[in-house]
Amino acid sequence: MTRVHALLADMRRSASEESVPILRPECEKILVDVVREKRPVRLLEVGTAIGYSTLLIAASMPESATLVTLEIDAERAAIAKQHIADAGFSERVTVLVGDALTILNQLTGDFDFIFLDGPKGQYLAYLQLLLNKLAPVAVVVADNVLFRGMVNAEENPPRRYRTLVKRLREYLAFVSTDERFATTLLSDGDGVAISYYREHRGESDEET
Numbered sequence: 001m002t003r004v005h006a007l008l009a010d011m012r013r014s015a016s017e018e019s020v021p022i023l024r025p026e027c028e029k030i031l032v033d034v035v036r037e038k039r040p041v042r043l044l045e046v047g048t049a050i051g052y053s054t055l056l057i058a059a060s061m062p063e064s065a066t067l068v069t070l071e072i073d074a075e076r077a078a079i080a081k082q083h084i085a086d087a088g089f090s091e092r093v094t095v096l097v098g099d100a101l102t103i104l105n106q107l108t109g110d111f112d113f114i115f116l117d118g119p120k121g122q123y124l125a126y127l128q129l130l131l132n133k134l135a136p137v138a139v140v141v142a143d144n145v146l147f148r149g150m151v152n153a154e155e156n157p158p159r160r161y162r163t164l165v166k167r168l169r170e171y172l173a174f175v176s177t178d179e180r181f182a183t184t185l186l187s188d189g190d191g192v193a194i195s196y197y198r199e200h201r202g203e204s205d206e207e208t
Helices: 002-018 025-038 052-060 074-086 100-106 120-133 159-177 203-207
Strands: 042-046 066-071 093-097 111-116 134-143 181-186 192-198
Touching: 002 052, 002 074, 025 052, 025 111, 025 134, 025 192, 042 052, 052 066, 052 074, 052 093, 052 111, 066 074, 066 100, 074 093, 100 120, 111 120, 120 134, 120 159, 134 159, 159 181, 159 192
Parallel strands: 042 066, 042 111, 066 093, 111 134
Antiparallel strands: 134 192, 181 192
């Protein structure tokens, strides 16, 4: 673990110098705690960047678990692959390069842990594609869901952010009202939504 921690520290420094967005420090503990508590075995991340959150997840998941992570930027994906190799996780972490909406259509389930950290306006579209790929019990963690406080603000957001804010509100409304999800919204960092999923069963299913 010392090697991973040292690598993460180097990655955070380089990300700061090169203005690469990575997970906020306030959200690291949340992500790690959820993975350690739920002990998922098949994990998915949307938005790899240089692999910072990927390594946090990989270092926290059970030794038998596997992680698939998606990144649209080929250059960043290559950097992430090198970091994953340096940390010794190449055999358990797969990096797929391309548009997440396309890749998610091609993936097969069942994932019991999802981390959404790609384009914020696509969160609900991602989740809808994943509904039939979730394990009967799963957890979905979505980062940056409050987007600079604009999502839960009463005043209208700047015009350039209106669509993004609208879509994040739609995502939060879905995971807060759909009976398959129990969602906790945390204000840490830029907002984190933790949605615990349980496959819906009808009365006839519950009686058997």
